[in-house]
Amino acid sequence: MNWGHKITGVIIVFVGMIMFMVVKAMRQDDIHLVSKDYYKEEIEYQNEINKLKNVQNLKEGFAFQYISEHQTFKLKFPKNTTKGQVTFFRPANARKDFTVPVETGTDGIQLIPIANRKLDKGFWRIKINWQDAQKKYYVEKRIIIAKDGNVEIKV
Numbered sequence: 001m002n003w004g005h006k007i008t009g010v011i012i013v014f015v016g017m018i019m020f021m022v023v024k025a026m027r028q029d030d031i032h033l034v035s036k037d038y039y040k041e042e043i044e045y046q047n048e049i050n051k052l053k054n055v056q057n058l059k060e061g062f063a064f065q066y067i068s069e070h071q072t073f074k075l076k077f078p079k080n081t082t083k084g085q086v087t088f089f090r091p092a093n094a095r096k097d098f099t100v101p102v103e104t105g106t107d108g109i110q111l112i113p114i115a116n117r118k119l120d121k122g123f124w125r126i127k128i129n130w131q132d133a134q135k136k137y138y139v140e141k142r143i144i145i146a147k148d149g150n151v152e153i154k155v
Contacts, residue, residue: 124145
């Protein structure tokens with residue numbers, strides 16, 4: 001085999017590899033944006049800042065904790081909370097996101113069991129929006145679910 005055949009073989013292999021990569025990239029369908037309406041959300045970001053300030057000014061505080069024995073998140077809202085939602089946001093895969101409505105009892109406590117939801121291991125953001133008769137509030141918590149199932153709440 002002479003040099004001409006070897007060079008031609010290397011070029012054919014290289015072009016074949018490039019073609020394979022192009023075809024593979026074009027067939028990829030699991031590309032997720034963090035949000036579908038990110039322009040709209042950027043404009044409304046000042047509203048979120050105002051909601052965060054409202055939480056800091058609460059007389060009756062908001063509390064968030066994880067009860068590992070029951071695999072449940074416990075949220076303590078002010079007693080005059082009227083409505084809201086808790087969004088579990090998975091940055092790595094938008095298909096895993098889900099939302100739970102705020103449904104508190106007279107004591108302002110809501111329990112969200114996660115044992116039956118099978119949350120993926122890794123990083124999650126929990127976005128909590130609620131309102132009372134006068135104001136809207138927003139809290140965001142970051143959690144990491146370890147391989148052994150332990151939940152670590154980041155500050």
